Amino acid sequence: MSGPPEPQEVYLDHAASTPLRPSARDAWLAAAERHHANPTGSHQAAREARRALDRAREQVAAALGADPGEIVFTSGGSEADNMAVRGALGARSPEAVALTTQAEHHAVHDPVERSGGVFVGVDERGILDLGDLADVLRCRDGEVAVVSAIAVNNETGSIAPLREVADIVRDLAPGAWLHTDAVQAPNWIDVAAETAGYDLISVTGHKVGSPVGTGVLVVRDGVELDPLIVGGGQERGRRAGTPDVAGAVSFATALTETVEQREGSVERLRVLRDALIDGLIDRLGDRVLVSAARTNGDRSHIAAGIANVCITGVQSEALLFLIDAEGLRASAASSCSSGAQDPSHVLAAMGVPRDVALGSLRLSLGHTSAASDVERAIEVIAAAVERLDRFGGG
Numbered sequence: 001m002s003g004p005p006e007p008q009e010v011y012l013d014h015a016a017s018t019p020l021r022p023s024a025r026d027a028w029l030a031a032a033e034r035h036h037a038n039p040t041g042s043h044q045a046a047r048e049a050r051r052a053l054d055r056a057r058e059q060v061a062a063a064l065g066a067d068p069g070e071i072v073f074t075s076g077g078s079e080a081d082n083m084a085v086r087g088a089l090g091a092r093s094p095e096a097v098a099l100t101t102q103a104e105h106h107a108v109h110d111p112v113e114r115s116g117g118v119f120v121g122v123d124e125r126g127i128l129d130l131g132d133l134a135d136v137l138r139c140r141d142g143e144v145a146v147v148s149a150i151a152v153n154n155e156t157g158s159i160a161p162l163r164e165v166a167d168i169v170r171d172l173a174p175g176a177w178l179h180t181d182a183v184q185a186p187n188w189i190d191v192a193a194e195t196a197g198y199d200l201i202s203v204t205g206h207k208v209g210s211p212v213g214t215g216v217l218v219v220r221d222g223v224e225l226d227p228l229i230v231g232g233g234q235e236r237g238r239r240a241g242t243p244d245v246a247g248a249v250s251f252a253t254a255l256t257e258t259v260e261q262r263e264g265s266v267e268r269l270r271v272l273r274d275a276l277i278d279g280l281i282d283r284l285g286d287r288v289l290v291s292a293a294r295t296n297g298d299r300s301h302i303a304a305g306i307a308n309v310c311i312t313g314v315q316s317e318a319l320l321f322l323i324d325a326e327g328l329r330a331s332a333a334s335s336c337s338s339g340a341q342d343p344s345h346v347l348a349a350m351g352v353p354r355d356v357a358l359g360s361l362r363l364s365l366g367h368t369s370a371a372s373d374v375e376r377a378i379e380v381i382a383a384a385v386e387r388l389d390r391f392g393g394g
Contacts, residue, residue, distance in 0.1 A: 006327070007325075007326050007327030008327055008376075009327045009329060010327055010328045010329065010373045010376045010377055010380070011329045011368065011369075011373070012328065012329060012330050012363045012364060012365060012369070012373065012377055013329045013330055013331050013362075013364060014207075014305060014364045014365055014366030014367075014368075014369070015154055015155075015157075015184060015207070015305075015306055015331075015362060015364035016331055016364070017206045017207070017212065018206065018207060018208065018209050018366040018367065018368075019209065019366070019367075019368050020209055020210070020211065021208075021209030021210070021253075021254050021257060021367065023253050023254070023257055024205075024209050024210040024211070024250045024251070024253045024254035024257075025250070027249050027250045027252075027253040028210070028211060028246050028247070028249065028250035030249075031052060031245055031246040031249040031250065032246040034048070034052075035048060035049040035052050035245045035246065035249075036049075037049045038242055039052075039053045039242075039243050039245055040232075040234060040242065040243070049245050052245055052248075052249055053243055053245050053248055053249075054068070055249075055252075056245075056248040056249045056251070056252035057071045057073075057248070057252075059252035059253075059255070059256050060203075060216055060248075060251065060252050060255055062256075063186070063191075063192070063252075063255045063256055063258075063259045064191055064192055064195075064201060064203065064216075064218055064255075065191070065192025065193065065195070065196060066192075066201075066218045066220075067221065069221070069236070070218050070219055070220055070221060071216050071218060072216060072217045072218075072219050072235045072236075072238050072239050073214065073215075073216055073235060073239070073243055073244070073247075073248050074214075074215045074216060074217055074239060075213055075214070075215065076204045076205070076206070076212065076213060076214065076215040077105075077107060077181065077183035077202050077203065077204035077207070077215050078107040079215065079217075079228070080202035080203070080204070080215050080216060080217035081105065081107035081108045081111070081148075081179075081181050081183075081202050082107060082111055082228060083217050083225065083227075083228050083238075083239070084108075084146065084148065084177075084179040084200040084202060084217060084225070085098050085100075085108060085111040085112060085115075085146055085148060085179065086111050086115075086226070086228060087225030087226050087227065087228060088145045088146035088177045088179070088200070088225060088226075089115055089145050089146065089226075090225070090226025091145075091224045091225055091226045092143060092145040093143055095142050095143060096142065096143040096144065096145035097115070097116065097117050097118055097140075097142065097143070097144055097145060098111070098112045098115055098117035098118070098144075098145055098146045098147075098148065099112070099117060099118040099119075099120065099136065099137075099144055099146070099147045099148070099176075100112045100117065100118075100119060100120070100147070100148040100149070101119065101120050101121070101122055101128050101148075101149060101150065101349075102119045102120065102121055102122055102345070102346075102349035103122045103126050103128075103150065103153055103155075103156075103158075103345075103346040103349045103350065104148065104150050104181065105150060105154050105181055105183070107181070108148050108150065108179075108181050109345070112148070118136060118140075120132050120133045120136055121349065122158075122349050122350060123350070124294060124295060124350050124351050125158055125292050125293070125301055125350070126153050126156045126158035126291070126292045126346065126349075126350045127158050127159075127160060127161065127301060128149055128160055128161070128165060130161065130164055130165070130168060133165065133168055133169075134168050134172060137168065137169070137172035137173045138172055140173070143175065144173045144175070144176040145176060145177065146176055146177045146178075146179055146200070147165075147169045147173060147176050147177075147178055147179070148179040148180065148181065149162065149165045149179075149180055150180065150181045151180045151181065151182040151184070151185040151189065151191070151194065151195070152182070152184040152185045152188055152189065152303050152306075153184070153292075153346060154183065154184050155291075155308055155344055155346045155347070155362060156291050156292040156302065156306065156308045156346060156347075156350070157184075157188075157292065157302040157303035157305075157306025157307075157308065157364075158292045158301060158302060158303075159188065159189060159301050159302070159303060160180075162180060162194045162195060162198070163194065163197065165178075166178055166197035166198065167197075170197070177199040177200055177223055178197065178198045178199050178200070179198065179199065179200035179201070179202070180195055180198050180200070180201055180202070181202045182195060182201050182202060182203050183202055183203060183204050183207055183215075184207060184303065184306075185203070186203060186207070186208050186255060186258050186259060186262070187207070187208065187258060187262065187265065187266075187303070187305065187366065188262070188266060188303040188304055188305070189303075190262075191203070191259075195218075198218075198220075199219075199220045199223045200217060200218065200219060200220070200223065200225075201217070201218035202215065202216075202217055202218075203215060203216050203218075203255070204216075205247070205250065205251035205254060205255070208251075208254045208255050208257075208258040209254040209257070209258065209366075209367060210247070210250040210251040210253065210254035210255075211247060211250055213244065213247050214244055214247035214248055214250070214251040215251075216251075219238060225238065227239060227240070229241055258367075261367075265304075265305075265367065266304045266305075267304075269304045269305040269365045269366070269369060270304035270305075272305075272365055272369055272370075272371060272373075272374050273304055273305055273306070273307050273365055274299070275371070275374050276307055276363060276365075276374045276377060276378065277290060277299075277307050277309065279374065279375075279378035280309060280311075280378055280381060280382070283378060283381075283382040284311065284381075284382060284385055287311055287312040287313060288309050288310075288311055289309060289310045289311075289312070289356065290302075290307070290308070290309055291308040291309065291310055291347055291350065291352060291360065292308065292350070294352075305364055305365040305366055305369070306362070306363075306364045306365075307362070307363045307364070307365075308360060308361070308362045308363075309360070309361050309363070310347075310352065310356045310357060310359050310360045310361075311359045311361060311381075311385060312355075312356055312359055313359065313389065314359045314385055314388045314389070315358055315359060315388075316332040316358060316359055316360050316361055317332070318388055319359070319361060319381070319384055319385065319388060320332060320361070322384035322387060322388070323380050323381060323384050326380045326383075326384070327380075328376070328377055328380045328381070330361055330362060330363050330364075330377075331361075331362050332344070332360050332361060332362065343357050343358060344357055344360060347360060361381070363377065
């Protein structure tokens with residue numbers, strides 16, 4: 001005897017990982033079937049695989065405003081971030097430090113923290129405090145190896161003033177490499193234009209619709225890094241290991257399509273995102289706070305497809321359990337913490353009180369999102385909150 005039917009899935013966790021684009025799936029399958037050879041070999045099959053890898057490198061470079069030789073393929077954004085921070089530190093004197101913001105992804109935050117680095121504050125919108133950055137750099141006596149500023153925050157969607165950051169760093173720490181974690185960025189901003197003054201740029205495939213397992217670090221010409229992975233001369237000696245040709249081809253396809261469609265997608269998804277937030281406020285009132293727009297409600301600095309809200313009086317862990325049972329996929333803090341729902345260090349840096357942050361919910365839209373997803377999400381979340389209210393908030 002079969003049980004009740006599974007509820008239809010509503011996927012609003014694109015900031016964690018977005019569904020595979022059909023074009024990227026087709027590109028991966030074709031490359032995986034054709035290019036089984038190691039592209040570092042010398043026979044014909046190897047040469048064909050290398051040509052496919054080179055074409056993918058050229059596509060990624062064009063999308064990111066880089067030269068093909070500046071593209072280093074990695075296993076994803078976390079490796080690219082670690083390569084930037086730890087590689088920069090390893091190439092400098094032992095006294096050199098890394099500097100970043102208090103609201104970074106853990107792939108930047110943790111290497112900086114472990115190395116004894118310096119953290120700069122963010123304002124209540126989650127945006128780097130430019131005055132604080134300038135003050136810290138002005139007061140530094142020793143060498144700064146790398147300054148890293150996230151382009152689009154993975155939890156709140158706050159968009160950084162990347163050009164202003166670059167101006168300050170070039171003026172006050174001209175010897176530092178400048179890095180941005182742009183993993184979330186290709187969907188929402190013109191990465192090529194905004195990061196033109198950056199030495200190191202991290203991007204990954206599964207945020208733009210290709211399979212998990214492929215990313216890149218843009219390493220500008222002249223930037224020296226101590227490699228994390230050694231044992232081969234691949235990627236011009238910057239990252240050892242047999243290249244994943246199919247992964248690179250799929251990633252290049254998805255990234256190119258994302259960049260080409262970005263302007264229309266941003267316009268479409270901003271309407272849906274705002275309808276989602278406004279619908280929750282209509283149903284639940286002023287207990288719904290937009291994490292990065294708590295003061296005046298302005299959402300212009302938030303990526304179009306990300307809605308991080310705090311719902312007072314409920315615990316996000318209990319809320320996530322209830323909405324997941326109804327087919328709604330979302331998250332609380334970053335989804336890169338082995339499933340743990342700890343209070344967000346990003347919200348804490350923004351000054352969100354702990355009791356409020358414990359009710360945080362990240363709803364993120366992407367290329368598969370539709371108005372029906374928003375309507376269903378509002379109904380499911382409102383019903384779940386009302387249920388939790390009857391039991392003390394979870």
